[in-house]
Amino acid sequence: MKDLNYRKGRGAQAYVPNKFLQYVHESRDEFLEFCRIEGEDAHQRKTSYIPIFPKTIVNKVTSPDVGIGYSLNPYQGCEHGCIYCYARNSHEYWGYGAGLDFEQRILVKKDAPWLLEQKLKSKVWKAETIVLSGNTDCYQPAERKFELTRECLKVFLKYRHPVGIITKNALILRDLDILRELSNNSLVMVNVSITSLSEETRSILEPRTATIKKRLETIRILSENGIPVNAMLAPIIPGINSHEIMDLAKAFSENGALSFGYTIVRLNGAIGHIFSDWIKKALPNKADKVLAQIKSCHGGTLNDSRFGVRSKGEGKIAEHIHSLLRLARNTYFKENELPKLNKGLHVQFKNGQLKLF
Numbered sequence: 001m002k003d004l005n006y007r008k009g010r011g012a013q014a015y016v017p018n019k020f021l022q023y024v025h026e027s028r029d030e031f032l033e034f035c036r037i038e039g040e041d042a043h044q045r046k047t048s049y050i051p052i053f054p055k056t057i058v059n060k061v062t063s064p065d066v067g068i069g070y071s072l073n074p075y076q077g078c079e080h081g082c083i084y085c086y087a088r089n090s091h092e093y094w095g096y097g098a099g100l101d102f103e104q105r106i107l108v109k110k111d112a113p114w115l116l117e118q119k120l121k122s123k124v125w126k127a128e129t130i131v132l133s134g135n136t137d138c139y140q141p142a143e144r145k146f147e148l149t150r151e152c153l154k155v156f157l158k159y160r161h162p163v164g165i166i167t168k169n170a171l172i173l174r175d176l177d178i179l180r181e182l183s184n185n186s187l188v189m190v191n192v193s194i195t196s197l198s199e200e201t202r203s204i205l206e207p208r209t210a211t212i213k214k215r216l217e218t219i220r221i222l223s224e225n226g227i228p229v230n231a232m233l234a235p236i237i238p239g240i241n242s243h244e245i246m247d248l249a250k251a252f253s254e255n256g257a258l259s260f261g262y263t264i265v266r267l268n269g270a271i272g273h274i275f276s277d278w279i280k281k282a283l284p285n286k287a288d289k290v291l292a293q294i295k296s297c298h299g300g301t302l303n304d305s306r307f308g309v310r311s312k313g314e315g316k317i318a319e320h321i322h323s324l325l326r327l328a329r330n331t332y333f334k335e336n337e338l339p340k341l342n343k344g345l346h347v348q349f350k351n352g353q354l355k356l357f
Contacts, residue, residue: 012081012088012098012274016100018092018098047105049108049142050106063307067261077091080141080168082205087136089270089271098271098274120346132152133166144171150178153182162188162342166193167192167193171210189228189339193234194231195233195241198241230258231260236262238297240290258336260333268302296315297317
């Protein structure tokens with residue numbers, strides 16, 4: 001049974017202090033009681049959009065665990081509210097909290113398409129796949145209002161530049177026209193994340209994401225239109241969705257995904273506190289067991305920062321998960337492989353002429 005104070009529709013259930021700030025905001029009991037008597041909401045619940053103007057938009061990714069070289073994030077913060085999201089910590093660098101601030105204060109990079117075009121036109125830039133988004137979801141609800149992702153895709157198409165996409169939102173189908181053109185030149189691959197086949201689990205883990213039915217439909221429609229899809233079973237959380245590995249792999253395959261990837265959950269930085277607070281309110285009967293199993297995958301702690309190990313885990317529970325993943329891959333994806341994206345077209349579209357030598 002959920003805690004009576006559980007905030008439906010949000011992932012994080014508390015405001016978390018920013019470790020970089022000198023002062024901490026607290027809601028004292030006297031203030032909360034005053035709000036109760038007056039019938040007022042003690043906390044801001046609406047999402048706010050804050051324009052920011054960075055000087056660059058393409059980021060080099062140095063982590064060997066992520067598997068991408070460059071990323072582009074049109075938005076910072078994410079209204080999807082996935083409780084386990086590693087990107088929460090990055091919100092602290094902008095002066096906000098990793099908890100509810102991450103979901104309610106969305107930073108919007110309105111110049112993203114223009115900055116991207118300057119990057120792709122640069123004489124020193126050589127085509128390498130740029131991924132939308134390595135941090136926050138480029139098709140989160142803010143995209144309906146601002147359409148920055150769509151405008152960036154137009155730039156990638158204009159310059160015939162390879163692009164990858166990571167999302168858990170069916171809004172990507174709005175841009176099927178551009179995606180088809182990119183795919184005709186082997187310039188795009190999409191990663192669709194599905195963490196569970198249970199709507200009940202999704203609604204508390206990822207409260208403002210597309211439904212499971214919509215995401216499976218998204219994989220199917222993209223695949224039917226010749227757009228290669230890699231499904232992401234990420235993260236695997238022992239005691240919550242680890243028993244679904246085979247069923248998820250089967251669903252991915254049946255809907256046309258060519259492969260799937262995974263990570264085992266790790267709760268780094270402020271996320272350890274945020275997740276622990278959440279699970280004690282959302283799944284109180286499972287909380288101790290799940291937290292203990294996560295710790296068993298990371299040497300007795302909620303987080304392991306070692307490259308090569310942190311996203312895969314160690315120990316008996318992690319080994320069992322790895323065995324299921326191998327079985328799932330051999331059963332449903334043995335003969336499949338993802339196509340390589342085309343890096344050879346960009347030069348002529350950047351310069352306006354064919355490169356002779």
